[in-house]
Amino acid sequence: MNIILKLSKLTLFLFLGLFFSLTVKAQDYSESYVNYMSGLENYVQNDLYGKVSSVLYDVEDAPSKEDFISFVKEIQKEMNQFYLDNAGELMEDEKSVAASFTHTMLVQLGELYLDRAQEMEVEERLVFLKEYLSKTNLDQDIKNLTDDLARSLMMAMHSAMKIPFGMPNTDVADQIKSISGDQGELFAASSIMNDMLMLTGSYEDSERAVSDFSKNYTNSTHLAKLKDGLISLEKLKTGSVVEDFSFVNLEGEKVSLSEYKDKVIYLDLWASWCGPCINTFRTKTPDFEKQLREHEDIVLMYVSVDDQQAPWKNYLDKNPMRGVHVYTGKGFEADIMKYFKVWGIPRYLIIGKDNKLVNANAPRPGDDAVAALLEAKGA
Template identity: 30%
Template sequence: MRVLLTISLLVLFFVGCKPTPNQTVQITGVVQNPTGEPIELVYFSDFTGNKREVITLELDAENRFDVSFEIPAPQSAILRNGRTSIQVFLQPGDQLQLEADAADWINTIAFTGDGAPNNNFWVEYQNVLGVQLGSAFFSNAIMVSSSDVFKNVVDSTLVLQLAFLENHTTVAELSEPFRTFFTAEMQYAAKNRLLGYAATHQRLNQLQEPPVLHQGFYDFLNKPDLFNDNLLNSEAYSNFLLSYLGYKNSIRPTQFSDTLSANEIIFALAAEYIPGQSGEFAQAISINREFSFGEIAQAVPMYDKFIASATSQDLKDRVTRTWDAVQALMPGKPAPDFTLLDINGNEVSLSDFKGKVVYLKFWASWCGPCMRQVPPAAELKKRMANQPDLVFLYVSIDTDNNAWRSTVDAHGITGIHMVTPGRERGAPALYQVKWIPTFYIIGRDGNIFDNRPPQPSEPNVDEVLLRALAT
């Protein structure tokens, strides 16, 4: 059976090396009309393990802030005000001053200081071409276009994007790392759109078969400079590596066994088709994903093989950190305790439920897969109504408290409800939450009973919960 791997990653980017004292970034500024929502800078410290760092911009009485932190290399980040966000670009040594109005976040952000030209350009691009050439534009083009027309659309928009850079009045002020970043993002985003055309056109048009592609559609994959180990800090390039492997698997004459997981297939394909550190980078992603969301028994052989064969010590260290973190949350290990306010404002700790079984869910109101588990969870609660020692504990990572509360009320989600903004700290970080929904079962003894339990929609969920209750 032909397996088509389609992997979509919402990522920034990261280059792995140890920071040194001259790699400090300082950002100061003032935010007018703050709304009370958290203002945060978010960046990836390890893309292969989906690990993000969050720096809160704490405002003083005059709405000013001052933060300093270290980054190992130039990288992209997200500056967000509640649920409104925009990308920025950071380089070691930057000393940025920011001014913005929280009531009109996207349109009022302006920078001065070291690194300001890069960021003012990047913000302008996002507000001009980024809006016009967003996901809605390309989704519509994919749906209505034949392959040759869509290829022309992608090629022409790439020319437009690169011309926006080269013809901009501040182009001479932009740093070389930023120019490299911007060019790579645009070029590999174009490649990703072409790789995703067939499957997306079929899905959007509800076709039984994928569209016929014109001859030479994939010729761009035959260029000698397709891979570049210097671009592992590019979101679009990292996405491209995985999309490329999905394409290669779809045309591979010899198919993999149905017993292999998607991550095991990625691991094997990366070794076969992607040379150098780019291939090892893709393998590290597959290992970390299998450790975090797959089967440990399948992840360990991949890990052992990688440790024995990989040339990058940095990537070896990354997968080892993931494996160590996973082992700390294996069944039988103490469940990390946490204390949060519940939806009624009462302080509640996980340890309050010792002696009972806790079905723990990390989720968010904006998460489609999370919400799809709500109806089956309601049915599960009916089936378990005669189990008073079973606690349904929900920890939302919503940054919008009103959205969280209204979703709980609108859908009648019963149980104990808590919220903590983002997955990067607090309870979600303690439980290594990389994607949502994430579930755990905590036993009566306060230890983890199951770190990969079935979700409410899965047929064996009753069996597993009853087994935990009987222990």
């Protein structure tokens, strides 16, 4: 039990503490905002961390739902007071970000409870989540739905339903549709925003979702943010010309996408440290490559995002594969990863002739992928 508790505490630290340094470094905020976030980080590490640990992890059993919500409401008062005491010199947009950050932390506290109270059945967990948002007034207070906040709300919903976050399913979407009022609006907007952030579907899927949301919630304060998100995806419309990314091949030569504009490209983003990538290479790729061997106008392009070239080359030296092998490096910070909003690998794309995007979320190697590639080349 002690080992489990220690691991849970570490999870708590990462869950709440890491956001601060990432947020402050990510944007060019004022000195007042940096000081504000530094003070909030100090509060989390030196005060909140211990309080949450004592309530959730330093006990044999999780507290009751009612007791935990009461505990969080006290934390909420402290955070609100911190905001009142320290946000006076922030610019208006910084105040909005700071308030959203507090909302994000409170949503995450709710998810921590769901993570701790594993014995609760799904129905009870869903009831808790709805009560938690209502009694903390988060369903009313959240007006500025940031990326982190939308993701945290969706992670909480997945946790409530005991569904791994990021796993394709329709159950979460169906559950959100069943929720009415302010919470229904909040979760619907969060779901659409999260899908756009993670590019779980196509641009056209997001466009339909935003259109439906605007019809159901005409005056929603979240609508503008969703429309902005949709604009950011316009370059990923089906048929859009993909940016001419350049890579390095095994011989150290520059390779560009435009060199293959007369072919259909099946682009595989991977890394030598990615277990699922390597497993796919071993179990699916050989037969996949064999099925496409006679189609010279289809190129299998494997793009490594390893931080260093050595692991990439070492893997291919020991495990030769057909196709075009190139390196871009930088992991998830690579330009191509940001361009296609890649949050996990392996990730597959189909780029048609003239480098026009066919599918930014193509099927994994297998019969479905073969069929999609043959369709893309007009076979």
